[in-house]
Amino acid sequence: MNMDLRKGPWTAEEDTLLNNYITIHGEGRWNSLARCAGLKRTGKSCRLRWLNYLRPNVKRGNITLQEQLLILELHSRYGNRWSKIAQHLPGRTDNEIKNYWRTRVQKQAKQLKCDVNSKQFRDTMRYVWMPRLVERIKAAGGDSTPTAPATYGHHMSSQILDMPRNGEFGLGYSDPGLRPEFSGGPSEGSETQVSPVSDMTDYYDFSGGHCSDSQQNGVISYPEQADTSSGCLEFEGLEQSNGWSLGGGDSLENLLNDEDIWFLKQQFFDDF
DNA sequence: AAACCGCCCAACCGCCACTCC
DNA sequence: AGGAGTGGCGGTTGGGCGGTT
Structure with a gap:
């Protein structure tokens, strides 16, 4: 129903919004999190972005x-x-x-x-x-x-x-x-x-x-x-x-x- | 220099399971 | 019991980028 949901690559601003929100409120309840954080993204998209990219200690590249x-x-x-x-x-x-x-x-x-x-x-x-x-x-x-x-x-x-x-x-x-x-x-x-x-x-x-x-x-x-x-x-x-x-x-x-x-x-x- | 090609990876999609009311 | 909402998972896609022609 949401007409203006964003898709595609995340911007730095979106990352900041998501990061800040989760830092304060914690993760979970992704759909409401997306709304409350002011992100025009689906909860799924937020969850994926967090788990695969923004989450602390996530390692990328250089697979040993x-x-x-x-x-x-x-x-x-x-x-x-x-x-x-x-x-x-x-x-x-x-x-x-x-x-x-x-x-x-x-x-x-x-x-x-x-x-x-x-x-x-x-x-x-x-x-x-x-x-x-x-x-x-x-x-x-x-x-x-x-x-x-x-x-x-x-x-x-x-x-x-x-x-x-x-x-x-x-x-x-x-x-x-x-x-x-x-x-x-x-x-x-x-x-x-x-x-x-x-x-x-x-x-x-x-x-x-x-x-x-x-x-x-x-x-x-x-x-x-x-x-x-x-x-x-x-x-x-x-x-x-x-x-x-x-x-x-x-x-x-x-x-x-x-x-x-x-x-x-x-x-x-x-x-x- | 530009067109082409193949690779890589971030992100999306569809499905299923679980939870809550 | 069952329907809606949500989370999680595996499969897939497509854009960017570097290398090649």
């Missing part, structure tokens, strides 16, 4: 390696339940995680010409990207000691990062209500930062590096996966036949170059 790993793991568990995933990433909104997934992860699936929900793609994430993320977090986060990266509580970090040498991989949340504790705001300390456009690439290195500990003998066991028919995926012979290895890199964008895509198709997507 640790956060990437968490997102991948949590998505394998929860699927597209973004708000559920966001609960484990303090300061991150469901919207941002959803955007991250669509722009970064789904892009890789697209390059592989497979469905992002397919078992093949999930396996690629689990057995290739995630172990590589763990390695890179370890490498960037410091050393081989149990010391946690700055952004994680020790409980979480020990679960995520102390990947057993026998190649088992899994975050192993023993507590379903576990929430990793980040030490501070964005861009702090030794937190492993990645640029918004370099998230998940560069984990493949076909130039001839070495296979990681997590993939010794070319076999990765993944005992915690209940939703796949096999908990073990063979990487045997990959290096020999293709010179494939999992060397380091700095960004995921280059993770799947043309050769990588070709190779992965050969290995995992032979229905092409």
